[in-house]
Amino acid sequence: MNLQPEATSTTSAPPLVLLGLEPLRAALEYARMRLADASGMPRGDGHAVIVFPGLASDRHATGPLTSFCRQLGYDAQDWGRGFNTGPQGEPNAWLDELADHVSTLAPDRASDLSLIGWSLGGIYAREVAKRLHARVRQVITIGTPFAAASAETHAGLVYRLLNGHRPALDSAMREQLLTAPEVPTTSVYSRTDGVVAWQACIQPGRRVDIENVEVQGSHCGLGWNTQVLEVVADRLSQPRGRWRPFEAARPKPMANAALG
Template identity: 55%
Template sequence: MNQNSAAGFTAAAPPSIGLFGIEPWRALYEYVGMRLMDQDKMPPGDGHPVVMFPGLASDRHALMPLRKCCESLGYTVYDWEQGFNTGPPAAIEPWLGALADHVRSIARRHGGRRASLLGWSLGGVYAREVAKLAPRCTRHVITLGTPFAGTGRENNVAWIYRLLNGERPMIDEALAARLRTNPPVPTTSIYSRTDGIVAWQACLLEEADQAENVEVDGSHVGLGWNAAVLRIVADRLAQREGAWQRWSGAGAAGHGCPS
């Protein structure tokens, strides 16, 4: 696993058509790998809540393997409760506010325990922004293949956004600066240099005391069930609140996800 900094980021080209074309096959290979990972051990969870945010043109079903893994480790997992992700609405601020209120309600339901926010692709952008709005209710943010450091042009699926919304995603300089700003809580960006959907450079955060980039080998579509991703997520979620440490790459003994 390699770690990098987003300092000096400049717009990157979308992944090659070759990588984009083989995404489904690589994702299938990763799914098989997940099903065979019964020998891998993971640290048990402490039961704190985890809220999951799906990617563009997907819903909670796309993250079901990851959800089942987290639940098997002992976490209480919640959906973002917005159904199919068609992209943010025009009135984005009140919408993000509602997402933050959802996280606050979950924290209250758990006696004030902070929730970890886990987002895939575009869902990771939501998770980061919600953490900025509700930092006292957020324990950790983990993003999977999330292009928060880009301009909206470093991907191969802008056509899906146009299909769902009738226009291409537009990110001006002010919004780009906002999205690049790290949440004020421990934050992990998991990315792949062989991502066939978004440019990996757009997934790099500015590393700091509580912010890290962790690289895996995998497709974009398969990040939600990639065996390496599941191990990293399990390790990150198991970090004690107030005692966060960077990913070391070393596995921890404990319970494993069911195959």
């Protein structure tokens, strides 16, 4: 499941057939999640976990993921900004303000934070981690195209519908987004993602605390995909300062009993 593949420079957006199947596949992933059980997953140590939603979604979409983290024993909560319409105004100023807001969600500055972001929310998680530095234990991104150009994702149309214009990324901003935060970082991706090209979710580099983990799933269902939940549970359980790659601590399969 754990890979370090190479992304190509000639990547295009996923085929339209995959995009068209997204709703059905996501519904099936949700149904499977409802029949799964978290009792066999590694238990948490109570540290704070902040979950960022994808573009055009909110706490309702990430609710199953947040609830799952709470069941494991973490102080998990939504990003607290409601519906995600994308950054407003100058991107870095907006991200600075978002990082200030996230710091208030866990006001004890001695506490660790793990940041989890789905799709565009993963870009927020990575950028917030760069700003909060030592407070962040790790970042987990789920279907996040931090290495994407506009042609490598179908999300640009949604952004334009919400904001009236296409997202603008100059070369400096693209380089910034591609640079990983200085904390352990896991990018979860699917080669059958129907919204973003999987290659755009691959973090290059040779740092030992950066990994790319492949799962099987749609884009819109990744937040409640049982394979993703297994990865999240395993990653969150890594003690601070003793992080190991996912394959070295592979979790047991989730049991077939209802998540409660």
